[in-house]
Amino acid sequence: MWEYTEKVKELFLHPKNVGEIENPDAVGEVGSLVCGDALKLYLKIDRATGRITDAKFQTFGCASAIASSTALTELIKGKTLDEALKVTNQDLAEYLGGLPREKMHCSVMGREALEAAVANYRGEKPPEAEEGEIICQCYGVTDQKIRRVIQENNLHTVEDITNFTKAGGGCGSCIPDIENLLKNVWAEKTVEPPAAVKKKLTNIQKIALIQDILEREIRPLLQADGGDVELVDVEGNKVIVSLRGMCTGCLMADVTVKNIENRMKELVNEELVVEAA
Amino acid sequence: MKTVYLDNNATTRVADEVREAMSPYFSELYGNPSSMHTFGGQVHRNIEVAREKAAALINADPEEIIFTSCGTESDNTAIMSCLESAPHKKHILTTRVEHPAVLNFCKTMARRGYRVTFLPVDRSGSLNLEELKASITDDTAVVSIMYANNESGVIFPMDQISEIVKSRGAPLHTDAVQAAGKVPVDVRKVPVDMMSISGHKIHAPKGIGALYIRRGVRFIPYIIGGHQEKGRRAGTENVAAIVGFGVACELAKKHVNTATATVRQLRDRLEQGLLAACPDTRVNGDTHNRLPNTTNISFEYVEGEAILLRLNEYNICASSGSACTSGSLEPSHVLRSMGVPFTAIHGSVRFSLSAYNTDDDIEMVLRIMPGIITELRELSPYGREVKRSF
Structure with a gap:
């Protein structure tokens, strides 16, 4: 049994901002049925000010995925797009009073849906299609995404990378690749003696x-x-x-x-x- | 609110009769059965009574039974004994759908240099017996195949399996933890060499198991120490649990036919009711050769953990093969081996019943569950596609 906070439980049982927005100004969609969780985010944006006037979601997934979706929509409503993009996956987790480590990928998914929606609004290429090589075939996770999440969340173990991105959580055959990636990311960042x-x-x-x-x-x-x-x-x-x-x-x-x-x-x-x- | 417990393949409640039989061993009868004095020695006699009852459950002789701490210990002990008995043989034959107690033990042995064959199963969760036959070689030190699967409830044809394995001269162990007590198991009719059984799946407490070792089969102990269990399993006996286990075996044997029929009826009602009330659902596994207490149903477009936690609000207990309910994010290896699509694994729920379940329990689930599925599908971006894609 997962140790969910009261906030997660409450927002799972009584989610807020569920559903579609008619004629949305932006839609961001991440995840898939195969992955086991997916989030579709709808935004209404005031064109003059760039402010998010309404946000709704539809989520397929576990309790923490559903609660993270509510957290996301609550946090970004009323913000301008640039302000909203400052919301990190840690902010979502914090709003929920914390998530079990194994469930952090739900907060990452929330953050990605937001990026996808903003890209959609601005007519940019969705970040999902970002360049990169698929490392985890089971969940379709690219090396780019793993690198980014490692750095943003200061991750040091393969287990944590699975917790945050799901990579390696399926058949496990990509775990050696993830280990290499992890080594490379931190090798580039070894602390230099700050002589001065x-x-x-x-x-x-x-x-x-x-x-x-x-x-x-x-x-x-x-x-x-x-x-x-x-x-x-x-x-x-x-x-x-x-x-x-x-x-x-x-x-x-x-x-x-x-x-x-x-x-x-x-x-x-x-x-x-x-x-x- | 009353608890509706439908997770009996995970563990069961301790029967009142079992608890009462155990109680003196926590108070006045605390002697060590190995002691010379009567105070301790009298306890020994009661262990032997329990052994007779455990043996009777599977139609074995009491001398063929040793008590262990759990099903996992029995599984590990049996496989290790076969490996050590034939140190020149380096092949292990098992299946992809075993309980982790066998599966992970075999994987560990593979890292220590053994060649391990994990037999696949088909969509119904059944083995290909021709493939089994072809996979046994002169180098095979042990064949370990479960009697019934904990997740799908599928029962393997152990009579045919034991015939095939015997004809090839390899030792056969079966993990019968889910089968013993739920369906009639008879080691005279199904000539396996070793069989693991567990207490807490049949209304005894956790922390007690047994291993059947056919007379004449070479056995090398796993836990080394004192002379308990005739030198076959060291460690001071868990007397209370052994006595409780004996009573649980006796009850299981007495009720196996009648209880099975009642449980099967309830299970079928639950299964048919859910399939009728919820569209886009499927039963996973062979529905003919199946434990009478188990049903594994996939609810498409919803995620298993979400279902379980909604059920939890009504004190309804079940389990799921969804990735989100495993600590490792790994979806059920059993359902994956059966070729169940990922989408259906995520929404799989296992209900496993016991003789303690009632009509009211089933009624309650049938009343609550369809609403939960509808609600979660409405929340899901895929909910609306249900009608289109099917």
Whole structure:
């Protein structure tokens, strides 16, 4: 049983803005029957101001897909198209009080329907047809989409990519390709030692940098072996982390913490010590 | 609100008789059956009574039964024993529609160097017996084929299967977790070498199973330790659960024919009622060779999780093969193997009944369900296409 928030349950049982708009100014359609979820978004747009005056949807899918559709229409009504495009999939999830990780793809679908509708209104090519090679044949997910979602949501595991895009969730034969894609995306983004900043980091900059290194470099490595790490606190030059998953109780935990410390010393400053909480 | 429980292939309620029989073992009768003193020793006698009852359910001898912690342990133990008994043989033969307890175990063995054949099924969920015959080689260490499928309810012709497998000289294990207690199972008529059964599918508690090992079949234990179960399964006996399991087997055997007839009637009424009330629906799997308690119906253009959660509002419990109800987003491997189109898998709902279900339960579902399907189809962009495309 999924741990849905009360908000998700409420909006699944009593969805808002359901149906078609007659003579809509824009329609955005994403997903398909085969994929297991699909969303058709209808917009009424004031041509003079570019403001969305009405939004309705039809959704085929699970509880979180239906709730995400309500969230989307509620969030974009009254906004101009440019303002609406600033609504991210995280915003949709937040509106719902959070979604189970495995269901994040429902919020991504909402965001995509919006992009499709705006493209439709502006007479552009629908983003669905964006260039790219299909990686997941089962759900028809392209490498472009996977790359974008990895970056927008800071994803580090294949499991999460499946949660957010459904790629790899069908037969699973594309999982090695997704692994490669994941490696490539983050290899392009490895943290460079910010030589100039190294001398005078403010406390906030220091914490942000530590967090960044953990997210981009350390966590993917640990997650690959079923472990994980979280930043608990930074007190002066003492960085306190908490090991998770397979790292807890691992005989090599001390070595892991030492390695994290070495990398932190290298990238942030020589004085740092790392301790496990 | 009364709970309408139609998910008995997932688990069942513990029968009152079972719970009462178990109760003393949580209080005064706490002795260890292996102890020398009478206080513990008397418990041992009751384990043997339970063994007789479990054996009787499938017409085996009590000596041919060992108790395990669950169906999964029985499955793993049986397959592993066959592999270790013939270490030079490197081939495993099973089907694509097995329960994960067999399927994933075989996949793990494949990673350890075994060659595994997963036999396909046709649209009705049935095996091609010629293909089975052709797939057994001199290198086959074990054939493991389920008795009845948990999702579709399809029953495999175990008499013919065991004849074919025996004629090729390979050992045969069957996962009969869904069959035993729901249809008559007789190891004298169906000469399998090993058979796994489970307690919580037949109104015993969770955490108890049994493995039948035909007399004379080589057996190598899986759980190693003390001498319990005559050295065939170590670990202090789960006495209360074993005693409860015995009573559940006794009840199942006593009622298997009458209860089956009643359950079948209710199931058929539910199935026919839903097919009549909801357009664009289909039953998945062979409706002739099928467990009397199971129906698996696809409702096109709607998604299974949405159906289940709407039913949940009325305390109606069922399950679905939809991708959204699995933790992995993977739609049911059983329905996929049967060639059920993805669109129909997403909208599949399994109802599985037990002797505790009543006419009122079925009435309730027939009253609620068509409205839910209509509502969800109205919400769906495909709802309007229903009439056009079919």
